[in-house]
Amino acid sequence: MKYFFLSEGWTIGRVWASEGLWQVTAWRRQPDIQKMSLCLIEKEESLWLYRVEDAIITIEVKPIDSLQAANTQTIGQVILKRLITAEQVLERLGNAQAQCIMQNLQVVVQ
Numbered sequence: 618m619k620y621f622f623l624s625e626g627w628t629i630g631r632v633w634a635s636e637g638l639w640q641v642t643a644w645r646r647q648p649d650i651q652k653m654s655l656c657l658i659e660k661e662e663s664l665w666l667y668r669v670e671d672a673i674i675t676i677e678v679k680p681i682d683s684l685q686a687a688n689t690q691t692i693g694q695v696i697l698k699r700l701i702t703a704e705q706v707l708e709r710l711g712n713a714q715a716q717c718i719m720q721n722l723q724v725v726v727q
Contacts, residue, residue: 619701620669620703622666625665627680630678648673653666653668655718
């Protein structure tokens with residue numbers, strides 16, 4: 618599995634595997650991308666942890682409200698090419714100058 622953090626208010630766009638742009642007809646399924654119940658808050662910005670399958674190598678992310686993004690001169694889209702490992706997630710959490718929030722603590726305790 619691979620991971621990445623995504624800011625609140627952003628969503629996932631296109632996805633690439635090693636063969637190129639993810640094709641649902643070729644794979645016969647959507648890519649496995651799951652929003653985890655773990656969030657870092659840094660400087661009033663919420664960063665949610667996502668988990669993706671190993672076949673995914675690149676992910677396009679963009680603001681949820683593209684009309685608002687156009688009006689406020691924010692970034693229109695970003696391509697994530699360096700997804701991180703579980704060890705890197707733990708290192709990031711350990712070194713974070715941030716608050717960590719979990720939505721569903723029961724999942725971790727069980």
